[in-house]
Structures are given as structure tokens and as C-alpha cells.
Amino acid sequence: NAGVTQTPKFQVLKTGQSMTLQCAQDMNHEYMSWYRQDPGMGLRLIHYSVGAGITDQGEVPNGYNVSRSTTEDFPLRLLSAAPSQTSVYFCASSYSRASGTDTQYFGPGTRLTVL
């Protein structure tokens, strides 16, 4: 299994540009989530999904959209990038829909810079 994969690894955007961060897992996991990691702030939950067709907001959802059309994929969209979205983004997945009882597996991260 490849586990949780994320693309791209690095990205530089200009303010106002849009882009999609890709996340895929091949472990048939129900639960997937997106976090951003900023110095001194830890990991903050952006959006999560407990299964295909179901998404919900986390702690810091503003400026980000998600969809979950398949079990495997959980893309994160930035519609109009802002410098405040400069961060490292991690995707994670776990087997159970009841994510709180299950280990999360993290991807390698995408380092995004917005100029």
C-alpha cells in the first residue's frame, strides 16, 4: 500500500490564485481530514469527512472547500489564496468512521507559500 499520498509537495501561489491540494489513500479508510500546521499553532483541523459524500467543517474552515466523491480521494480547494494561508498542509485518514477510536495515518504534507 502507498498509504496516504499528497501532491504537490511544494507550491507557490500569488494572492488571489486558486488551486487544489490532492490527497489520496489506498487503505479503504472511511475517515479523512485536512490539517494545517503553523509554527507555534500545532495542527488545526480544516475539514473532515466520515465517508464518501459526507464532509464537515473543522476548526479553521474559512477559505477552503472540500468534497468527497470517492472513498479514496479528498481534495482541498483554495478558491482565492491569501498570504494567511501560507502553511504546511497535512492530509490524514483512519479506517473507522468513528475516528476518535482509531489511529490516523498522515501524508507527507504540502508546503504552500502565498505571495
Add this chain to the structure above:
Amino acid sequence: AQSVSQHNHHVILSEAASLELGCNYSYGGTVNLFWYVQYPGQHLQLLLKYFSGDPLVKGIKGFEAEFIKSKFSFNLRKPSVQWSDTAEYFCAVNRVNRDDKIIFGKGTRLHILP
């Protein structure tokens, strides 16, 4: 409101010293608790987790944590650290029967001197 507090932002120890990293949460109901570790340049990975039962949980690489419900705490311990334990450590909480979110603390950066 911050649900998970990690009191130590940066800890520096010498090899063989004992380690205790603090974690407190602010939820009065049932919780599931986790410690994750991020070694330099690597993915986050699970160290240990607590769901129920024995409040003293043992994880990988000699780490353990104790859940003290009355203190809303889940501190991470290791009796003798190694240089390879240099990493960032995150405590995380799931509020059972409230939502499916896993909320992380701000992390503690641990630096072990050889």
C-alpha cells in the same frame, strides 16, 4: 476555546534524562486521547492512545502516558531519553459522543543533547 493545552513549547534535555510532557484538555465528558510524534522531515505517527481501561498506556519506543481524569491530563513520559527522541510531540483529543473531530495541541518541540 483551546481544547488541548501543551504547557511546554520547547524542551531541551540531555541524553538519559527523564522526560515528562504535559497535556491537559478542557472537556468534561468522555474522551479518547492520543500522542503523536513528528521526527524531523518525517510524517506524524502515533506514539500511543487511550480509549478506556488501564489509565497507564504504553506506546512505542519506551514511551508511556497516564490518564488522570480528575486532572483532565494525559502526560507523556519516558524514563531515559535518547538523542533519537528529538522531535515534535503532539497531544490530541477526541470528545466522545460530541463529534468526530480530532483536536491537536500546539505541540512540544523536544531537543535532546548528545
